Amino acid sequence: xxxxxxxxxxxxxxGSHLCERLLREGYHVVGVDCFTDYYPRAVKEANLASxxxxxxxxxVEGDLGEMDLAELLVGVDAVFHQAAQAGVRASWGQSFxxxxxxxxxxxxxxxxAAVGSPTITRFVYASSSSVYGDTDSLPLRETDRPQxxxxxxVSKLAGEHLARLYAVNYGVPTVSLRYFTVYGPRQRPDMxxxxxxxxxxxxxxxSIYGDGEQTRDFTYVSDAVEANLLAMEHGTPGxxxxxxxxxxxxxxxxxxxxxxxxxxxxxxxxVGEQRGDVRHTWADTTRARDELGFRPLVALxxxxxxxxxxxxxxxxxxxxxxx
Numbered sequence: 001x002x003x004x005x006x007x008x009x010x011x012x013x014x015g016s017h018l019c020e021r022l023l024r025e026g027y028h029v030v031g032v033d034c035f036t037d038y039y040p041r042a043v044k045e046a047n048l049a050s051x052x053x054x055x056x057x058x059x060v061e062g063d064l065g066e067m068d069l070a071e072l073l074v075g076v077d078a079v080f081h082q083a084a085q086a087g088v089r090a091s092w093g094q095s096f097x098x099x100x101x102x103x104x105x106x107x108x109x110x111x112x113a114a115v116g117s118p119t120i121t122r123f124v125y126a127s128s129s130s131v132y133g134d135t136d137s138l139p140l141r142e143t144d145r146p147q148x149x150x151x152x153x154v155s156k157l158a159g160e161h162l163a164r165l166y167a168v169n170y171g172v173p174t175v176s177l178r179y180f181t182v183y184g185p186r187q188r189p190d191m192x193x194x195x196x197x198x199x200x201x202x203x204x205x206x207s208i209y210g211d212g213e214q215t216r217d218f219t220y221v222s223d224a225v226e227a228n229l230l231a232m233e234h235g236t237p238g239x240x241x242x243x244x245x246x247x248x249x250x251x252x253x254x255x256x257x258x259x260x261x262x263x264x265x266x267x268x269x270x271v272g273e274q275r276g277d278v279r280h281t282w283a284d285t286t287r288a289r290d291e292l293g294f295r296p297l298v299a300l301x302x303x304x305x306x307x308x309x310x311x312x313x314x315x316x317x318x319x320x321x322x323x
Contacts, residue, residue: 002077002121002232004028008064008110009083011035011044013188014126014179014224018080020051021225028056030076034063036102038085039189047186064106069113078232079123081110084156087190088130088276091152103155104162111166111174122173122232123163127240129180129217129281131157139217139248139284142178142240150276160240167238175235177227180244180283184221184303185310192251193304196258196266197311205267212252212270215280219245220298220306230292241292244283247300254304261305262312 005022009015010031022029031048035041051057060072064083073079085091085102107125114120130153131146148154163174187194199206227243235241259266288294 002027004030004076005078005080006030006032006073006076007080007082008032009081009126010059011048012082013047013186014182014221015080015082016047016186017184017221018082018225018228019048019057021229023051023054023056025229029058030072031057031059032062032064032067032072032083033059034083035061036085038087038090043189064110065101069110073113073117073120075119076117077119077121079110079114079120080126080228080232081107081124082126084126084159086152086188088150088152089274090190091150091155092275096151099151099155104158107159108162111162111172114172115166115170120173122175122235124228124231124235125159125163125174125176127160127176127178128153128156129178129242129244129283130278131160131178132278132281134278136280138280139282140242141284142242142287149278152276164238164240173237175231175237176240177231177243178240178283179224180217180219180242180281182219182221182224184307186221187307193254193258193307194311196255197262197308198315200258200262200264200266201312201315205269206255207271208251208268209271209277210273212255212268213250214277215248215250215282217244217246217248217281217283218254218300218303219243219247219296220303223296223298226297227288227292227294230294234292236291239291241288241294242283242285243288243294244285245296245298245300245303246285248282249300254300257301257304258308261301261308
């Protein structure tokens with residue numbers, strides 16, 4: 001049984017939930033994060049608050065581009081590489097240099113450090129549905145040709161290719177998970193549901209790109225975390241898997257759900273479409289089901305109710321703290 005896990009991006013949205021789950025399952029966890037300024041450090045520190053003093057958790061603050069990664073991997077049985085510069089819309093122009101460094105170069109450095117490890121039994125790489133790009137051929141399957149339409153998507157696809165070539169050439173047991181729009185408590189401040197819920201509770205209007213008829217396959221964070229544990233146990237080295245929640249709906253439908261779970265009116269302001277945003281996503285999770293045993297459990301309305309409760313509590317705490 002795997003006993004010690006390394007989680008990069010441990011203070012982030014998915015990474016912090018993954019650390020919590022691994023600790024509940026009895027694993028020792030080494031969490032790494034460099035606290036990039038993509039969003040406030042205090043938000044990430046709060047993500048780790050519940051496990052910061054856990055006896056089986058060790059946190060290392062550092063940049064994967066500068067750390068001694070060989071030393072970091074000593075005694076590690078499984079790597080969950082969640083660390084990345086996120087954001088489709090922020091990845092254009094000169095900012096792409098950050099994506100190149102954090103998403104591509106750092107992934108290569110970590111894979112190189114894993115070569116020849118006597119202990120690592122699985123290296124799980126967090127990829128994205130952004131690798132597929134914009135297509136009307138739905139649902140999306142792992143055998144479809146990736147054609148990303150954003151620099152961010154290009155960087156995540158490059159990481160996938162690196163993971164596979166290190167599996168083929170050096171035997172690093174890599175598995176890539178293509179996440180489809182993960183949501184839930186502690187979602188990043190730049191993500192849609194976080195922004196929408198905050199605006200609803202503050203009585204502000206929501207900015208919606210386009211007509212709202214674009215669709216997404218929404219995946220609750222606990223289902224994404226479960227996929228990581230399943231990949232650690234059952235993933236085929238060199239393979240990639242779609243991880244979707246089975247909740248492919250329009251954005252307009254989501255706004256209706258948000259109104260129900262918050263009990264508040266939802267005021268919408270439509271703005272222009274954004275470069276790099278795809279029109280539709282929908283995951284075919286047959287491979288993940290057959291090979292990993294993955295089955296999403298959380299329905300969209302239930303998941304949004306949980307995220308809404310978290311947002312309400314977060315805003316209430318901020319108000320209380322400001323008194």
